[in-house]
Amino acid sequence: MQLKEDKLNESEKRYGTAQIEIQVASVLMHAWSEVEHDLAYKPFSGQLSESEYAILDELNGLVLSGEIALERLQSAVKERISKQNSGFRNHYELSAFLYDVIKHQFPNTSNEPIMGRADILLEFLKLAELNEPKHIEGYISELDYDTEKRPISEQLVDRILATNSELSSVYQQVRIARDKKNPYNSSEENRILLGNDTNAIGFFITCWSIFERTLREVARYKGMNSRFIVTSSFLSELNIFPEEMLYQINTIRMVKNRFIHEGTLSENPSELINYGNMLLEILRFIASHSPTDENLSKIVNSNLSKIQDISVIN
Known part of the structure; x- marks a missing residue:
């Protein structure tokens, strides 16, 4: 092959006619x-x-x-x-299965997928009673090879939690137990500091779960895939948020991802509560600014009514 001359700077143009072999x-x-x-x-x-x-x-x-x-x-x-319905016996089997499925889904992609912590994923699947290929095939079919450059294991967990938020506590138990066995883990100090802030964390995660569930219902109403995970592209595709709100949601989303997958938070309790209330305010804004779409307002208000008891935290 040859390098494209328009991609070369002046000092490199002498290589423009050179034949290059890629092995x-x-x-x-x-x-x-x-x-x-x-x-x-x-x-x-x-x-x-x-x-x-x-x-x-x-x-x-x-x-x-x-x-x-x-x-x-x-x-x-x-x-x-x-050929069997038994579960994955170890994370090597799980990784091999995921690699094979992903390679078949994205045959034109040359980059190797990043697997991430398959050991944590396997323990989570066992406790969630999803440790068989048939139980996760639906989630795997929705994986995006390049979703924000995040590991496949985290993407799979996010999609499972998006349809069953009650499994969040199960995932946290597995992740914390595994991290404690890791001699190179550096997040233990942050986790200890968060020990007395469970009310703020619980409020924040509950608000996020309600927010995500509302968006799934809105997506279903709009004829979109309702089993998505919240990403920048999906938020834009919903077309219900002003630009400044997209920035706020993405900021909160990154805080949520750090806590769920890394167990670390730099935010103090008041900031977590503020983020939770901000999510509720965003939902209220959507409900009140969709007067011409009664169904959309009804979806949002229905979910908001389920969290009146916790929305008083300030």
């Missing part, structure tokens, strides 16, 4: 080629002997055999999972 290799083959290149093309002490070349050939054969064995192993795991 695609597995990690195993890359490791082998590094060793072979250094020995065969950059000998430190003279020309390689016949014996050394023979050993390099043997290593090359072992690497090729290893690649074939890995492909067979992956195929065997996928075949076993597809």
